Amino acid sequence: MDASVWIFSTLDSSIRLAVPLIFAAMGGIFSERSGIVDIGLEGKMLFAAFVAAATSYATGSAWLGMCAGIMGSVALSMVHGYASINMRGDQVISGLAVNFFAAGMTVTLGHAWFSRGGQTPGLIGDQRFLPIELPGAEWLGDTIPFFGPLYREVISGHNILVYLSFAIVGVTWWVLFKTRFGLRLRAVGEEPNAVDTAGISVAWMRYRAIAFTGVFCGLAGAYYSTAQNAAFGKNMTAGQGYIALAAVIFGKWRPKTALFACLLFGFLSALETRMQGVAIPGIGVLPTQVFSALPYVLTVVLLAGFIGKAVAPKAVGQPYIKER
Amino acid sequence: MSAFQESPAWVRVGLVPILQLTLALAVSSLVVLMVGESPIEALKLMVYGATNLEYGGLASTLYYATNFIFTGLAVAVAFHAGLFNIGGEGQAYVAGLGVAIVALTFDSTLNVWLMAPMIIVISALFGAVWGVIPGYLQAKRGSHIVVTTIMFNFIAAAVMGYALVEIIAPMGGNSTDSRYFAATSVFPKLNEIWPDIPSSLLNPTLLIALITAWLVWVLIWRTRLGYAIRVVGQNPKAAEYAGINVARIIIITMAISGALAGMMAINEVYGAQSRLILNFTNGFGFIGIAVALMGRNHPVGVILASILFGALYQGGTELQFDMPSLNPELIMVIQGAVIFFTGALDRLVRDPVEKMFMRKSTEEA
Numbered sequence: 259m260d261a262s263v264w265i266f267s268t269l270d271s272s273i274r275l276a277v278p279l280i281f282a283a284m285g286g287i288f289s290e291r292s293g294i295v296d297i298g299l300e301g302k303m304l305f306a307a308f309v310a311a312a313t314s315y316a317t318g319s320a321w322l323g324m325c326a327g328i329m330g331s332v333a334l335s336m337v338h339g340y341a342s343i344n345m346r347g348d349q350v351i352s353g354l355a356v357n358f359f360a361a362g363m364t365v366t367l368g369h370a371w372f373s374r375g376g377q378t379p380g381l382i383g384d385q386r387f388l389p390i391e392l393p394g395a396e397w398l399g400d401t402i403p404f405f406g407p408l409y410r411e412v413i414s415g416h417n418i419l420v421y422l423s424f425a426i427v428g429v430t431w432w433v434l435f436k437t438r439f440g441l442r443l444r445a446v447g448e449e450p451n452a453v454d455t456a457g458i459s460v461a462w463m464r465y466r467a468i469a470f471t472g473v474f475c476g477l478a479g480a481y482y483s484t485a486q487n488a489a490f491g492k493n494m495t496a497g498q499g500y501i502a503l504a505a506v507i508f509g510k511w512r513p514k515t516a517l518f519a520c521l522l523f524g525f526l527s528a529l530e531t532r533m534q535g536v537a538i539p540g541i542g543v544l545p546t547q548v549f550s551a552l553p554y555v556l557t558v559v560l561l562a563g564f565i566g567k568a569v570a571p572k573a574v575g576q577p578y579i580k581e582r
Numbered sequence: 583m584s585a586f587q588e589s590p591a592w593v594r595v596g597l598v599p600i601l602q603l604t605l606a607l608a609v610s611s612l613v614v615l616m617v618g619e620s621p622i623e624a625l626k627l628m629v630y631g632a633t634n635l636e637y638g639g640l641a642s643t644l645y646y647a648t649n650f651i652f653t654g655l656a657v658a659v660a661f662h663a664g665l666f667n668i669g670g671e672g673q674a675y676v677a678g679l680g681v682a683i684v685a686l687t688f689d690s691t692l693n694v695w696l697m698a699p700m701i702i703v704i705s706a707l708f709g710a711v712w713g714v715i716p717g718y719l720q721a722k723r724g725s726h727i728v729v730t731t732i733m734f735n736f737i738a739a740a741v742m743g744y745a746l747v748e749i750i751a752p753m754g755g756n757s758t759d760s761r762y763f764a765a766t767s768v769f770p771k772l773n774e775i776w777p778d779i780p781s782s783l784l785n786p787t788l789l790i791a792l793i794t795a796w797l798v799w800v801l802i803w804r805t806r807l808g809y810a811i812r813v814v815g816q817n818p819k820a821a822e823y824a825g826i827n828v829a830r831i832i833i834i835t836m837a838i839s840g841a842l843a844g845m846m847a848i849n850e851v852y853g854a855q856s857r858l859i860l861n862f863t864n865g866f867g868f869i870g871i872a873v874a875l876m877g878r879n880h881p882v883g884v885i886l887a888s889i890l891f892g893a894l895y896q897g898g899t900e901l902q903f904d905m906p907s908l909n910p911e912l913i914m915v916i917q918g919a920v921i922f923f924t925g926a927l928d929r930l931v932r933d934p935v936e937k938m939f940m941r942k943s944t945e946e947a
Contacts, residue, residue, distance in 0.1 A: 297732065341926035350666055350728050352926030354871060355918045362914025363613065369909035370617035376909065500732055507729065545748075551740035554733040561725030570726075 262404075266411035268528050273412065273420065274486060276524025278303065278478040278495075280423040282502035283509065283516045284430040285474030290511060291434065292467030293447040293573040295349040298338055298356030299475055300499025306331040306479025308364035311378040311490035312371065314385045320484045323385070324419075327483075328476030334360065335472030336465075343461050346577035357499075365492050376492040378483070387417035387485035417485045419477060424517075426474065431513040433470075443467050447571035450578040460578045478502075504557040507568050523553040589939040595878055599924060601931045603876070603890075606919035613915050619905055631900025632893035639896060641772060641782035647885075647892030648784075648849045651791040653870025654888055655798050656713075656843035658879040660727075662802055663835040664815035669716060669731030670843035671867030672738030673709040677844030678851040679745050680708030682760050682858035685851075686753040689764040697767040701852045702790065702845065709844015710837040712738060717836025721829035727836070735867075742860075750858055758860040769853045785853035794845065795881040801838070802881075811835050843867060865914075872917050875925040891917070 282299045289296040306327035314323025334356050341352040365376035372378055392414035399410030434440040445453045446463045454460050483490040501523055509516025530549035537543050560568050588594070611621035632643045653670045660667035684704045688697065716730035747757045754761035769785040802808040813821040814831045821828050850862050873891055877883025898913035923931070 295728075297728070337922075341922065345927050345929045347926035347928060348666075349926075350668070351871070351875070351921060354668070354868070355922035355926055358868070358914050358918030358921060360918075362911050362916075362918060365911035366613060366617065366909045366915060369911070370907045373907075376911070497736060500736065503729070504733065545744045547740040547744040550743075551737050554736045554740075558719065558725070558730055558733045558737075561729060562719045562723040563725070564723075 262407065264532075266407060268525070268532055269412045270415075271528040271532075272521060272525040273416065274524075275527045276520045277420050277423045278481050278486075278498055279502045279505055279520040279523055280427060280517060281474045281478035281481065282499055283505040283520050284426050284513060285471035285478070286503055286506040287430060287434070287509075287511055287513060287516060288443070288467045288470040288474070290506060290574050291447045291571055292443050292464045293450060293571060293576065293578070294339070294342055294464055294468055295353065295575045296338065296468070296471060297350055297353035297500070297503060298334065298360075299471075299502050300495055300497065301353075301357035301360030302331040302334050302472060302475035303479040303482065303499050304357075304364055304493070304495045305334055305360040306476040307483040307494055308368060308378070308479075308490045310476075310480035311381065311483035312368070314381055314484050315379055318383075318385055320381075320385055320387050320480075323484050324387075324477065324480040327480040328473050331476035331479060332469060332472030335468045335475075339465050339468050342577060343464050346579065349575055349577075361493060364490070368490065368492075378490040381484060381488045385484065386488055387419055387481075389415045389417055390421075391415060419481045419485050422477065423481075426477075427513050427517045434513065439466075444571070447573050450573050454578070454580060460580070464578075475499075501553050504553050507570075508553075508557055508560055510568055511571060526550075526552050589936040593936060593939045595880075595883065598932050598935055599876055599878070601935065602923040602928075603920065605931065606916060606923045609919045609923075610912070610916045613912065614908065617907055619908055624901060624905060624908060627901050627904050628894070628897030630897075632897035636780060638773070638780035638782035638784075639900065641779065641784040642899075643889065643892040643896040644788055645782055645784040645849070645854060645892070646895040647888040648788045648791045648853075649846050649866045650869050650873045650888035650891050651795055651885055652846040652849070653843050653867050654873030654877060654884040655795060655870075655881065656709075656839045656841075656867075657870045657874035658877065658881070658884055659798060659802070659811070659842060660835060660839040661874060661879045662808075662815045663811045663831060664818065665717075665720070665727050665832065665835060665839070667713065667716075667731055667836065667839045667843075668728055668871065669713060669734045669840070669867070670846075670870045671863050671865065672731070672735035673712040673840040673843035674846040674850075674863045674867050675735075675738045675742055676712040677705040677709040677847040678858055678862055679742060679749075680704045680844075681847045681851045682750055683753075685763040685767065686750070686760060689767040692767050694767055694769060698769065698852075701848055705844045705847040705852075706841035707844070709847070710841040713840015713843065714833060714837040717833045717840075720836075721832040746858070746860060755857065760858040763852070763856045765856075768856045771854075783854035785849070787849035787853040790845070790848060792885070794842065795885055798842070799881040807831075807834065843870065869917060872921045872924070875921060 282303055286296055286299055309330035310323040310327030313326035314320050338352050338356055341347040342349040368376040368378060395410045395414035398406040442453060442458055442463055446460055450460045482494055505516050505519035505523055508519035526549045530546050533544060534546055535543060559565055614621040614624050631639050633640050656670050657667055681701055681704060684700055712734060716727055716734055719725045719730050720727040750760045751757045772784045773779050773781045810826045810831050813826060814828050818828050846866060851858050869891055873884055873887040876887035894913050894916055898910045901908050902910050
C-alpha cells in the first residue's frame with residue numbers, strides 16, 4: 259500500500275512538472291517545424307508568467323491573467339519573428355536576446371510595481387487556477403482497486419491548464435499532420451523554396467507558426483505563476499524552457515513523442531526531490547543532481563546519434579531569402 | 583568583395599556599433615520611463631557610479647571588464663570558426679572547480695608566484711575539457727554546438743552542485759562555498775598593492791586578460807592555425823578542399839574557446855573572491871556573447887566592449903542606492919537590447935548606414 263501511494267504521488271507530481279514543458283515543447287515544435295529555431299522559449303514563459311501574475315492580481319481573474327500572459331509572450335514571438343524573418347538575423351542570437359530581455363524586464367517591473375524584490379504579491383481565490391475534481395473521483399477511488407485510486411490521485415484533481423496541455427498535444431498533432439496549413443508549415447521548414455514557388459508566402463507561414471509558439475509559451479507561463487504557484491518569483495522558469503527545447507529534440511519534432519519526452523523529464527524532476535537519501539537496491543543513494551542532469555545528458559547523447567538519430571527540419575535556423 | 587564596394591572601416595566598426603548601442607539604450611530608457619524614473623538621471627548616475635575614482639567605481643568597472651574580456655574572447659574565437667559557443671557559463675563554472683581544488687590543496691605550501699601559473703593552466707584546462715566535448719560531438723557526431731553547449735551549461739551546474747558538496751565541502755567551508763584560500767597564495771587586490779586607491783575587487787588578473795587578448799589576436803591573424811580557423815568559419819567546404827581537416831579545427835577551436843571562458847575563474851575564484859562560491863559565474867558567460875557581438879569578434883573590440891559592459895554592470899549596481907525603484911537587473915534588459923540590435927537586428931542599422939556611405943564613395947570615384 260505504501261508503495262502504491264508513493265507511485266501515485268510521484269506520477270501526480272510528474273504530470274504537474276511536465277505540464278509547462280508540454281506547452282512549451284508544442285510551441286517549440288510549431289516554430290522549429292516552420293524553420294525558426296527558438297531558444298527563447300524560456301524567456302517567453304518567464305515573461306508570460308510575470309504578466310499573467312501581475313494581471314491576475316490587478317484584475318482578480320486568472321483567465322484575464324492568462325490572456326495577458328499569452329499576449330506578452332506573442333509580442334516577444336513577433337519581435338523574434340521580425341529579427342529572424344524580416345531582418346534575416348541570427349535566430350539563436352535573437353532567442354538569447356529574448357531570454358535576457360525577459361529575465362531583466364520581469365524583475366525590473368516587478369520590483370518597481372510591487373517592491374517585493376521582483377516577486378508579485380500572492381494570488382488568492384479566482385486569481386488562480388484551482389484543482390478540479392473530476393466526476394466520481396472519490397467514489398471510484400474507494401470502490402475499484404488500483405484504477406480507482408489511479409483515477410483519483412493521478413488523473414483527477416488538477417487545474418484546467420493541466421487538462422488543456424494534453425488537449426494541446428492532440429491539437430498540435432492534428433494541425434501539423436491533418437490540415438493543409440500543417441502540410442505547408444512542415445514544407446516551409448524543409449523546403450521553403452518549393453513553398454515559395456507554389457505561391458505561398460514563406461514569411462506569413464512562419465509568422466503564423468511562431469504566433470502558435472507564443473500562445474503556447476504564454477499558457478506555460480500562466481501555468482507557472484497562476485496555477486502551479488500562487489505568485490511570480492524571480493527566474494521562476496529556472497531553465498525549463500531549455501528542457502522543453504530538449505524535449506522537442508528528444509521527441510524528434512513530433513508532438514506525441516515530445517509529449518513522452520516531457521513526461522519523462524517531468525518524472526525525472528519529480529524523482530529529484532523524492533530520491534533524496536533514498537537508497538536504490540544494488541546501486542545505493544544516487545546524488546539528486548543525477549536526476550536534474552539526466553534530461554540534458556540524454557539529449558546530448560541522442561544528438562550525438564548514440565540512441566537513434568535526431569533529424570531536425572532541414573531549413574531550421576536558416577533565414578529565407580527570396581530569390582526574385 | 584572588391585574594396586570600393588565596402589563602406590569605410592570607421593563606419594563598419596565605429597559608427598554602426600555606436601548607433602546600435604544608442605538604439606539599445608533608447609529601448610532601455612523606455613523601460614526606465616515605464617518604472618517612472620528619468621532615464622537621463624539614471625544614465626548620469628550609472629556613468630558616475632562606473633567612473634568615479636573616490637569610491638573605486640572605475641576599479642570595479644575594470645574588475646567586471648576582466649571577466650567579460652575572457653568570456654568575450656571565448657565567444658569571439660569560436661565565432662571565427664563559425665561556431666556559436668553558448669557554453670561559456672558552464673566552461674567557466676567547471677574551471678572554477680579546478681581552480682578551487684588546486685588552490686585548496688596547495689595554498690598552505692605555495693606562494694602566489696608558484697600558485698598563479700598553476701591556476702592559469704588549470705582554469706584553462708578545465709574550461710577546455712568542458713568546451714572540447716561539445717566540439718568533438720559537433721565535429722565527429724554531427725550534433726549542433728548551440729544545443730550541446732546549452733545542455734552542457736546545465737550539466738555543469740549539476741556537476742558543480744554535486745562537487746561542492748562532495749569535494750569542496752570536505753576541503754573546508756560549507757556546502758555552497760569553499761573556505762578562503764590562504765592570503766599568501768592568492769593575488770593581492772590592487773588596493774592592497776597601492777593602499778592609496780579605494781578598495782575594490784580589481785586584481786592583477788586584468789593584466790592576464792589583456793595579454794590573453796593580445797595572444798588571441800596573434801593566434802587568429804598571425805598564425806597558420808588562426809588562418810585555418812577563419813577559413814573554416816568562412817567556408818567549411820572550401821576549407822576541406824584546401825586540405826584543412828575541418829573536424830580537427832572545430833575541436834581545437836572549441837578547446838581554445840573553452841579554455842578562454844575557463845580563465846574567467848582566475849579573476850573570479852582566485853583573484854577577486856579567493857574562494858569558490860555557488861553560481862559565481864553569475865551570467866558572465868552569457869555577457870561574453872554580447873561583448874563579442876559588440877566587439878565584432880576582434881580582441882580590441884572585445885576589450886572596449888568589456889569595459890562598456892563592466893561600466894554597465896558597476897553603474898547598474900550603484901544605481902539601486904540612489905534610485906531604489908530601479909533594480910540592478912535593469913542591466914539584463916540593456917544587455918538583451920544590445921544583443922538584439924548588434925546581433926539579431928544587425929541589418930536594421932547596418933544596411934542603410936553602410937549603403938549611405940558606399941554611395942558617397944562611388945560618387946567621389
